[in-house]
Amino acid sequence: METLSENRCFGGVQGVHRHRSDSCGCDMTFGLFLPPEAEEGPVPILWYLSGLTCTHENAMTKAGAQAWAAEHGIAICFPDTSPRGEDVADDPEYDLGQGAGFYVNATEKPWAPHFRMWDYLSEELPRILDNGFAIDPDRQAITGHSMGGHGALTLAMSLPGRFRSVSAFSPICHPTQSDWGRKQFEAYLGGVEAGRAHDASLLMRDTGFDGPLLVDVGTKDNFWDLLRIDALADAMAARRQPGQLRLQEGYDHSYFFVSSFMEDHIAFHAEALWA
Amino acid sequence: METLSENRCFGGVQGVHRHRSDSCGCDMTFGLFLPPEAEEGPVPILWYLSGLTCTHENAMTKAGAQAWAAEHGIAICFPDTSPRGEDVADDPEYDLGQGAGFYVNATEKPWAPHFRMWDYLSEELPRILDNGFAIDPDRQAITGHSMGGHGALTLAMSLPGRFRSVSAFSPICHPTQSDWGRKQFEAYLGGVEAGRAHDASLLMRDTGFDGPLLVDVGTKDNFWDLLRIDALADAMAARRQPGQLRLQEGYDHSYFFVSSFMEDHIAFHAEALWA
Numbered sequence: 001m002e003t004l005s006e007n008r009c010f011g012g013v014q015g016v017h018r019h020r021s022d023s024c025g026c027d028m029t030f031g032l033f034l035p036p037e038a039e040e041g042p043v044p045i046l047w048y049l050s051g052l053t054c055t056h057e058n059a060m061t062k063a064g065a066q067a068w069a070a071e072h073g074i075a076i077c078f079p080d081t082s083p084r085g086e087d088v089a090d091d092p093e094y095d096l097g098q099g100a101g102f103y104v105n106a107t108e109k110p111w112a113p114h115f116r117m118w119d120y121l122s123e124e125l126p127r128i129l130d131n132g133f134a135i136d137p138d139r140q141a142i143t144g145h146s147m148g149g150h151g152a153l154t155l156a157m158s159l160p161g162r163f164r165s166v167s168a169f170s171p172i173c174h175p176t177q178s179d180w181g182r183k184q185f186e187a188y189l190g191g192v193e194a195g196r197a198h199d200a201s202l203l204m205r206d207t208g209f210d211g212p213l214l215v216d217v218g219t220k221d222n223f224w225d226l227l228r229i230d231a232l233a234d235a236m237a238a239r240r241q242p243g244q245l246r247l248q249e250g251y252d253h254s255y256f257f258v259s260s261f262m263e264d265h266i267a268f269h270a271e272a273l274w275a
Numbered sequence: 276m277e278t279l280s281e282n283r284c285f286g287g288v289q290g291v292h293r294h295r296s297d298s299c300g301c302d303m304t305f306g307l308f309l310p311p312e313a314e315e316g317p318v319p320i321l322w323y324l325s326g327l328t329c330t331h332e333n334a335m336t337k338a339g340a341q342a343w344a345a346e347h348g349i350a351i352c353f354p355d356t357s358p359r360g361e362d363v364a365d366d367p368e369y370d371l372g373q374g375a376g377f378y379v380n381a382t383e384k385p386w387a388p389h390f391r392m393w394d395y396l397s398e399e400l401p402r403i404l405d406n407g408f409a410i411d412p413d414r415q416a417i418t419g420h421s422m423g424g425h426g427a428l429t430l431a432m433s434l435p436g437r438f439r440s441v442s443a444f445s446p447i448c449h450p451t452q453s454d455w456g457r458k459q460f461e462a463y464l465g466g467v468e469a470g471r472a473h474d475a476s477l478l479m480r481d482t483g484f485d486g487p488l489l490v491d492v493g494t495k496d497n498f499w500d501l502l503r504i505d506a507l508a509d510a511m512a513a514r515r516q517p518g519q520l521r522l523q524e525g526y527d528h529s530y531f532f533v534s535s536f537m538e539d540h541i542a543f544h545a546e547a548l549w550a
Contacts, residue, residue: 259339
């Protein structure tokens with residue numbers, strides 16, 4: 001593993017690290033914020049999964065998360081959103097290929113050799129962090145934005161016991177019934193049907209989440225119809241899933257929205273992580 | 276004036292606006308954050324001047340300022356750092372021409388026709404804000420980063436009574452004796468001597484600032500030698516200028532540093548603005 005940069009930030013350290021990924025068959029880069037407490041021993045960790053077109057860097061520089069992570073003594077990991085590189089398949093559209101891994105293991109050509117973000121985030125990267133940094137693997141939480149909100153919700157519901165709490169900002173909630181989902185499941189998984197295991201609204205009906213859940217979305221989200229918040233709301237109600245779904249008046253899909261509610265989300269996770 | 280975007284942010288609005296500038300002879304773009312209180316009437320304003328290579332956008336998305344501006348009911352203006360456009364002179368180096376206006380009025384070719392950032396920021400843009408937005412012109416403060424710290428300090432000391440408080444993050448303090456300054460003064464003003472009126476350390480010896488002053492710089496600033504913090508420190512001591520010069524252990528020149536101390540700076544200005 002190679003450390004690309006380290007910047008002091010809110011008394012802790014914002015690092016950027018690169019490593020060879022066995023899951024993705026390429027070099028992968030991630031950001032990791034460690035609060036001051038990590039100098040003394042392992043700290044809880046919050047995973048932040050990013051949206052379409054993002055790298056590890058966008059949220060790390062624009063979401064305003066480090067202030068609150070430092071306040072609560074929590075690490076934050078900012079993974080990339082897909083495999084990268086010249087020998088990694090790509091697509092000219094922004095919503096497929098590099099920058100758009102959709103947090104699944106691709107089974108279809110040309111994606112299958114590298115697009116294994118599910119394995120990368122559910123197994124490989126947690127192991128790497130556990131081995132290399134002062135992280136407490138028993139205290140994990142997960143959040144994300146848009147496609148990353150989809151990733152956070154689906155990972156949390158599919159890996160019971162892994163995450164103490166889950167939240168999401170403007171998540172893609174029902175990808176099997178959205179143009180943000182169907183196209184990608186067809187490409188990566190060979191069909192929409194295979195994507196049902198990666199649909200937060202379906203998982204909510206089948207499984208739910210055993211812990212606190214918080215979802216925020218802006219009432220002026222410019223991608224409202226693609227997110228299908230209605231489907232998640234229905235599923236939460238059907239299941240009587242404990243949790244909060246908040247529609248925030250006047251906010252859109254941008255990082256100006258994400259940063260506005262980051263304090264709330266990190267305080268929410270801190271309560272579960274430090275319980 | 277044209278509004279390019281408006282995003283709800285921390286209960287207020289982050290706008291981006293473009294207008295024809297008489298000073299610069301080109302279109303200029305600026306960011307303006309208005310807190311919720313601006314819907315009721317004029318609010319105090321903090322100017323944030325950015326550093327080399329930046330546009331209006333960098334600090335607006337990465338400095339984490341809106342959270343605290345909203346908390347204190349203060350507007351923040353993020354101007355661009357130079358004139359822009361195809362018919363505006365430029366230089367292949369990052370530290371001259373577009374993105375590097377240095378907050379002066381150029382007198383020399385090829386810069387003189389457009390590079391009039393001093394006039395733009397001391398006269399034109401304040402008038403535009405006063406006419407177009409709920410801003411209280413009697414309650415202004417100014418800050419900035421690096422080249423923008425230089426701009427903030429020199430504007431504040433040169434326009435007595437304009438700003439109630441001044442602060443800076445890792446400012447260029449002594450440009451007449453630094454490679455960040457000498458080259459630019461020679462190009463824009465025809466010589467380093469003409470830059471003496473734009474040297475914060477010299478202005479501090481001659482004039483000082485009649486109000487609270489706060490300067491933060493990281494002890495691991497990667498441009499330490501170019502900033503000449505020592506010269507400003509000497510000048511503050513020589514003048515017995517009331518104020519704080521804080522050397523923050525382990526921090527560098529990045530926005531990770533700026534955002535870490537933004538809360539402090541905005542609280543500092545709020546105290547003066549609401550007094």
